[in-house]
Amino acid sequence: MSAALPTVEWVDAVVVGARCAGSATAATLARAGREVVVLDAAAFPSDTLSTHLLWPAGLAELRRLGALTAVEALGAPRLTNAFAHGAGHTVASSFPAVDGVDYAMCVRRTGLDTALVRVAEAAGAEVRSRCRVTSVLWDRNRCVGVRYLDDAGRVGEIRAALVVGADGRRSTIARAAAAERPFLTVPSGRDCYYAYWRDSGAHPRQVATQWRAGADLGTAFPCDDGLVLCLVQPPAGRADGHGRGTAERNYTEAVARIPELTARLRGCTRVGRVRAATRLSSYFRRSTGPGWALPGDSGHFKDPVTAQGIRDALRYGRLLAESVAGVLDDPRALDAALARWERRRITECREIFHWTNRLALGEAMRPLEIELYRSAAADPELAAITAGIFSRTHRPAELYTPARALHLAVRALRHQDTSAVLTDLVREIGDSGREWLTSRTILHGTATDLAIPRTPSHLTTTRPGEPVESR
Template sequence: MVDSPVTAVERTDVVVVGARCAGSAAAATFAKAGRAVVVLDAATLPSDTLSTHLLWPAGLAELQHLDALAAVEALGAPRLTTAYAQAAGHGVDSGYPSVDGIDYAMCVRRTGLDAVLARTAVNAGADVRPRSRVTSVVWDGNRCAGVRYLDAEGRTREIRAALVVGADGRRSTIAREVGADQPFLTVPSGRDCYFAYWRDRADAPRHIAAQWRVGADLGTAFPCDDGLVLSLVQPPAVSEAGRGPGAAQRRYTEALARIPDLTYRLRGCEQVGRIRSATGISSYFRRSAGPGWALPGDAGHFKDPVTAQGIRDALHYGRTLAESVGDVLDDPRALDAAVAEWERRRVVECREIFYWTNRLARGETLRPLEIELYRSAADDPALAQITAGIFSRTHRPADLYTPSRALGLAVRASVHQWAHLPAVLADVAREIRDSTLEWRTTRTTLRGDAATATTSPSPHVTLTTAGPGEHHV
């Protein structure tokens, strides 16, 4: 794209592209630390975005870190104090392990959540500008030095900053402009995602976040604000040819019919609005740090929505990015080291939940070891708590599959599913293969420093000389 003549050039400490979860968290944290921050978002704010928006306790703890939790709670979504999961006839109830004193989940629609987050950034001192679409990055040699954007009136403007934060989602303009849009690790999902809102009935159990697995299908019911319940289904993915006009409604309805307990949960509820869909999904890691730039949120790392990790990670790594570099913005060498360390830490912290998510996203019929896990957790509250804790990041998947527990699951699966012993043994062999592959990936692609060595920036917008219109923000 060829930019129009620049009508104004500004300077600030940080420019954040994207005003939603990762961007607002970063902006609020920078601003609270006394840094000048400009936030640009192409959308009109507040506005909706494609998201299933469940917040586990760890996500709510991030809102608490930002002093935004009370305002989010005021939106009216109920506290979800019970997690319920059912598969193969085994139902598992559990509470949530506490994170910073929070032991409940919430499902908050994005229009309200994002409005609170943007307001939090503004109240902290950030300059948030909606309807401002970034068109290119400005370079000073090999260093990202700012951005150009079209403002709400269609004028081309330029902002110079010590750091450009690309919090602009999976189709990130900043990732593309710095040459980081191609992931260094990507795993296609085996599931498509369809969801809708329903007007919940008065006697519904609005304190329960529920999930059902039947065959290869997965479905959920999460009560949310305004008396609604969000119901999501994730059937096995189909080819592009199966996603034509009317496919979302058809596939959603068909999946509901295959999950009778979810259909029963929605009995007496009225669907509100259209079916929304996310198809052709892939989980990935992109290079997320370089000279003068960083990519928190989905711009740098994305996981399939099956484990509902996106909002928590966007908030957490937006906030921790600002905490990591706020004191060194004026020292380019120290800034580059700090963003590289922040990226390394995210890779290390997220790789296990990445593997866990990809396993659940395969879109396959329940495997023998999975069935045995549900059976065991139904009778073992401690095991159920560990499972709930994995989703809220208080436990690691490794805490669930310790050698002794994995052996016990295999033995009990062999006893309970003796008639299908070959399938049990094949599942054990597959588990060993998967664990070996994940170990190799951890030692190589996701070892923590591989990300910064995998790709290099390819700037294609050159530095322009500051004109007389330059001023400080």
């Protein structure tokens, strides 16, 4: 006796994952009049591993979605000033405005994600929590839906013109579409540990601060509920051992190696456990194919050292929806729109990808970087460009123009060891050349020319209501 087949639903789009990229996609599609179902294995409110600093560009995306008011109501302070300390120099700056937003915020994901889910629901999307996707449905090489298990153990099946995998770095949709292997990956030189502290009230809560000490990097970002997020990124694998207590030990030791961070936390009380993200790699995955797309970390991930993930998840989730809302009924036009969207994300993100990978090397500050700090500490325009890179109002190329690079090299030769400066200069030229070549080849704007799989593995052809083999 055969098992009963699941009831088949038909919608315009099914979104797997209800957090930043998923809610942004769903809300935008729903507002365009499309029928959208969002599935997430979690229930909300719930936390997720994330460092959750939002530069002005990220807050501007929240405003576009209609979520900024609800997020600000969570109580995180507006961060109006940034300080970066390194090699005895302090670079201070305000934040460049993005669409009228000239401040940053650090908002814990429990509240942030819940606010985004509510916005998606208010826009007309149906969000189903505690629903785990078990298989992806294909008709020849086209993605046509998903099968899932709800919290009562019932099997559901949703057919859609578009399946959106907004399900993170370990994406089920990416794996099913044979896109899990990145076409460009750069291992990080840093591990990441963070914890929350009850703020003492002895320090201004409108300041976001970063410290560099030797090869260590540490930050303090005031966030909601009177807490401060303290994150450290020591060199990857610096401490031996794994298992119970390792994250706590590595975190505590890294904080102790940064005297100014230790001083910032004096009088503060740790709240909760240390969270860890290790063995990280930044990457680009092929992010579109017939009937499917991967916004957010599922398709593109950058080391947390530059705090770009939430902004990009919101932005490219929104842009994905805007690109396809009008063509979901035309498969050929839909696939073309998806390809253009993917090309746009690659083109817009490649420079900050390179910049992030430099900061994630896990090394002590190099001579030219020290000279940049020294110069920016006395030059407000240079400091503003540096802050603007993080908020995507300036490009990294604006910081290292030929004239400015020459100026920094001359100053470095005046203040630092000649041999070290020349070695760094040669390395800088080599690094810049490799980045330029990567941008003109691998990251030329599309992944479709690469010698990587273009069809899902274990291809399954189905007809409505037919059982589909789980993968």
